[in-house]
Amino acid sequence: xxxxxxxxxxxxxxxxxxxxxxxxxxxxxxxxxxxxxxxxxxxxxxxxxxxxxxxxxxxxxxxxxxxxxxxxxxxxxxxxxxxxxxxxxxxxxxxxxxxxxxxxxxxxxxxxxxxxxxxxxxxxxxxxxxxxxxxxxxxxxxxxxxxxxxxxxxxxxxxxxxxxxxxxxxxxxxxxxxxxxxxxxxxxxxxxxxxxxxxxxxxxxxxxxxxxxxxxxxxxxxxxxxxxxxxxxxxxxxxxxxxxxxxxxxxxxxxxxxxxxxxxxxxxxxxxxxxxxxxxxxxxxxxxxxxxxxxxxxxxxxxxxxxxxxxxxxxxxxxxxxxxxxxxxxxxxxxxxxxxxxxxxxxxxxxxxxxxxxxxxxxxxxxxxxxxxxxxxxxxxxxxxxxxxxxxxxxxxxxxxxxxxxxxxxxxxxxxxxxxxxxxxxxxxxxxxxxxx
Numbered sequence: 484x485x486x487x488x489x490x491x492x493x494x495x496x497x498x499x500x501x502x503x504x505x506x507x508x509x510x511x512x513x514x515x516x517x518x519x520x521x522x523x524x525x526x527x528x529x530x531x532x533x534x535x536x537x538x539x540x541x542x543x544x545x546x547x548x549x550x551x552x553x554x555x556x557x558x559x560x561x562x563x564x565x566x567x568x569x570x571x572x573x574x575x576x577x578x579x580x581x582x583x584x585x586x587x588x589x590x591x592x593x594x595x596x597x598x599x600x601x602x603x604x605x606x607x608x609x610x611x612x613x614x615x616x617x618x619x620x621x622x623x624x625x626x627x628x629x630x631x632x633x634x635x636x637x638x639x640x641x642x643x644x645x646x647x648x649x650x651x652x653x654x655x656x657x658x659x660x661x662x663x664x665x666x667x668x669x670x671x672x673x674x675x676x677x678x679x680x681x682x683x684x685x686x687x688x689x690x691x692x693x694x695x696x697x698x699x700x701x702x703x704x705x706x707x708x709x710x711x712x713x714x715x716x717x718x719x720x721x722x723x724x725x726x727x728x729x730x731x732x733x734x735x736x737x738x739x740x741x742x743x744x745x746x747x748x749x750x751x752x753x754x755x756x757x758x759x760x761x762x763x764x765x766x767x768x769x770x771x772x773x774x775x776x777x778x779x780x781x782x783x784x785x786x787x788x789x790x791x792x793x794x795x796x797x798x799x800x801x802x803x804x805x806x807x808x809x810x811x812x813x814x815x816x817x818x819x820x821x822x823x824x825x826x827x828x829x830x831x832x833x834x835x836x837x838x839x840x841x842x843x844x845x846x847x848x849x850x851x852x853x854x855x856x857x858x859x860x861x862x863x864x865x866x867x868x869x870x871x872x873x874x875x876x877x878x879x880x881x882x883x884x885x886x887x888x889x890x891x892x893x894x895x896x897x898x899x900x901x902x903x904x905x906x907x908x909x910x911x912x913x914x915x916x917x918x919x920x
Contacts, residue, residue, distance in 0.1 A: 495756040497533070497544030501844045501869040501902040504534040505550070508568065511897040514554070514561035518892040520880060521863060522853040524556045526910035528865050530846060531575045531584060532903020536568065540627070541734070544754040551575050551584060551598050552867065552900050554878050557911075561878070567598040573616035574905040576681065578627045578814075579645020582909070587662060609647040610639060616675040616905065617663040617723070622800045622868050628666050636661075638671060638709065653709045655701070658851055660690045660846040665727035665737060666705065666803045672727050672737060673701035673711060678720045678747060691751070692744050702775060702784065703733055714775045714782040720747050720770070725795035725809040726802060734738075735775040738829075740768035740811065741791045767791030767816055770827060788834060790825060791816045794847035794905070798883075800861050808860045810848045810883070824864065826886050828898050837886045842871040844902050851908045860884045863891065865908055887919040 498504060533541070534550035541547035549572015554563040571586035573828040575594070580639040583604055584592040591614050607613050610631070618629035622822040625643035630636060636656045640649040656673060658680045665672035677696040698718045720742040731875040742750065746767050752760040760851040770788040807830050813823040823838040824845050839845055856862055866883040878894040881887070 490624070495540065495544075496753050496760050497756065498540065499537070501871060502544070503568065503897060503899075504901055506537045508566055509714060509897065510563060510565040511562045513653055514564055514897070515895040516559075516561050516892060517895075518709075518890060519882075520556055520559045520892045520894075521559065521853070522559055524560075524569060524851065524863070524880070524908075525556050525912070526581060527553055528849070528867075528908050529553045529575045529582075529598070530867055530900075530903055530906030531569070531572055532901060532905075533572045534568065534901060542755070545573075545605070546588075548572060549584060549586065550901075550903075551594065551906075552896060552903070553598050554867075554896070556894075564896050565598055566898075566900075567594070567600070568599075569600050571616075572904070574907075576618065576620075576907055577617075577726060578618075578620065578641065579643065581645060585618070585710075587616045588613050590614055593761065602841065606639075607646045614666070615662075619664070619666045619802060620799070621666065622802055622804075622869050623668075628671070630664065632661070636673075649744060651709045653703065655711055655713065657696060658756040659696065660722075663724050663739075667727050667729045667735060668704055668803050669729060670727075671703040671705055672724075672735065673703065674721055674724075675699045675701060675713070676716075676720050677718050678742075692720075692747050695905045700737070700773060700775060712777065714751065714780070716773060716782045716784060719743055719771075720768075721771075723793065723795055725770075725811070726749070726806050728805045730796075730805070731771060733777055734915070735777075737773045737775070738787070739795055740810065741771035741786075742768045767814060768793055770795075771812070786824075789817050789909045790814075790819060790834070790836075794824060796848055796850055798850045798852065800852065801859060806859065808883075810850065810864060812845055812847060824866065824881070824886065826860075826883070835886050837888065838882065839868065844869045845879070846870075846903060847905055848881070849906065849908050851910075858884070867896070869899060869902050871899075874899050 527695040535547040552566045569584045571589040571592045573582040574585040582594045591604040593604040602779045612631040612633035627641040636653040638651040677693045679693045699713045703711045725738045773784045791814040795811045809827045813825045822844045825837045845866045848866040852862040862883045863884045876896045880892040
């Protein structure tokens with residue numbers, strides 16, 4: 484057993500295989516690159532995830548210390564890799580000039596550009612509660628939308644400089660998980676779905692499926708009072724939204740990977756290490772669409788694919804607006820033997836799959852626009868791949884338009900990076916969004 488695998492309970496699925504934690508922090512410069520890193524990739528790729536400290540075994544894969552892994556790209560070179568522990572272990576963003584590590588049960592934690600922890604971040608002293616790990620930055624205004632739930636659901640808006648400009652309590656939301664939410668150009672979308680906090684379940688239970696909790700999606704205006712209109716939907720869970728927008732008829736359309744009850748129960752067993760977690764999934768979260776019609780007050784919905792997918796992403800220049808393409812990690816099951824990255828085309832209803840080999844697992848694929856992009860998918864996907872056979876990892880730069888088998892660039896990382904959750908490409912300078920006027 485390597486030293487990186489010691490100090491954890493390897494019988495837990497979220498601490499074994501691709502998720503086996505590493506036990507130290509390192510910094511390595513001048514990484515080996517195969518292929519050519521596009522010259523416009525000047526910045527940092529940062530990815531967060533759970534990585535308990537040696538000697539600790541969290542009761543759930545969503546809890547415990549986090550770890551940010553970073554790769555600095557500049558001038559066609561991979562200048563460095565480094566990893567650092569942090570208390571908030573789900574996502575990492577930059578806003579108002581500050582790097583922030585996020586977790587839904589923690590305040591935001593500021594880190595330096597070199598990933599060292601600074602401390603809790605309060606957005607100018609106006610916010611000190613637990614913050615969603617999935618804030619939304621409007622691509623036009625540059626505002627950051629996020630929420631807290633201590634003690635009630637409250638919408639916050641931070642200006643591009645990082646100062647909070649709005650704090651709006653929202654009524655009518657139950658004790659649901661609400662891991663994510665969405666925005667459109669004119670709306671806030673709330674997900675009040677039947678996965679709820681269960682205090683009687685103990686630390687390992689966290690959230691349970693509830694047949695008695697109504698499944699509803701709320702639509703609230705982005706400006707004015709918090710007047711939420713609720714739409715009943717079929718019972719299901721949604722951890723991550725791909726995107727949402729309003730169409731020309733005023734209908735709100737939401738897409739993302741949906742769990743039914745059986746898929747959620749399997750997922751919960753895996754993340755808690757409960758009996759039955761080792762059984763190959765017969766069901767999982769599937770790409771799905773909800774259409775909320777304010778004219779009728781009704782919701783319609785439809786499955787869009789049969790692949791098991793998670794961690795959806797888009798070109799963020801289209802966040803809250805009509806987009807054609809989305810990307811996701813495809814999981815084994817539903818006829819797929821290994822992991823892959825999938826690209827969905829909503830205009831044609833088709834998909835393009837980029838498969839990976841045995842014992843290889845890609846992470847969330849982040850879209851980065853090409854210099855002078857003229858199309859929504861004109862750019863790159865960046866992801867870190869865990870390779871168990873080689874006990875190693877590499878950063879891939881893929882062509883987002885064609886999703887070819889041969890990558891544009893491969894950066895050899897100096898260690899195996901455990902599978903994690905979310906991250907971002909953080910450029911040295913902000914580029915002009917595609918379609919901006």
